[in-house]
Amino acid sequence: MSMDTLSWLIVAAFYAPLHYLVPLLVTAFRSPDEQRTRQLQRTAIDCTLSMGIGFALVLWLAREKLQLAMLILFLSMLLPYVRLLLTCALRRTHNDTRTTATR
Numbered sequence: 001m002s003m004d005t006l007s008w009l010i011v012a013a014f015y016a017p018l019h020y021l022v023p024l025l026v027t028a029f030r031s032p033d034e035q036r037t038r039q040l041q042r043t044a045i046d047c048t049l050s051m052g053i054g055f056a057l058v059l060w061l062a063r064e065k066l067q068l069a070m071l072i073l074f075l076s077m078l079l080p081y082v083r084l085l086l087t088c089a090l091r092r093t094h095n096d097t098r099t100t101a102t103r
Helices: 003-030 033-061 066-102
Strands: none
Touching: 003 033, 003 066, 033 066
C-alpha cells in the first residue's frame, strides 16, 4: 500500500464520523417520533451521497490542486447541514400554517 493511499484512508477515517455523526444526532433529536426512522434514513443517504461525491472530486483534484480539493472536502461536509436547516425551516413553516388554520 502506498503512502498516498494510506494518507487518504486516514483522511477518510477522520472525515466520515464528522460527516455522519452530528447530522444523524441532530435528526434523531429534532424529528417527531413518527417520522424519526424515515428522517434518519434520508440523512444517512444525504451524508453518503455528499461524502462520496466530495471524495471523488477531492481524489480527482488532489494531485494538481490540493487547496481546491481540501475546500471541496470541507464544503461537502456542510451539505448535510444545509438539508437539515431547510428541513427544520420547512417543518416550522408547515407547523405555523397548520396552527394558523386551526384557529
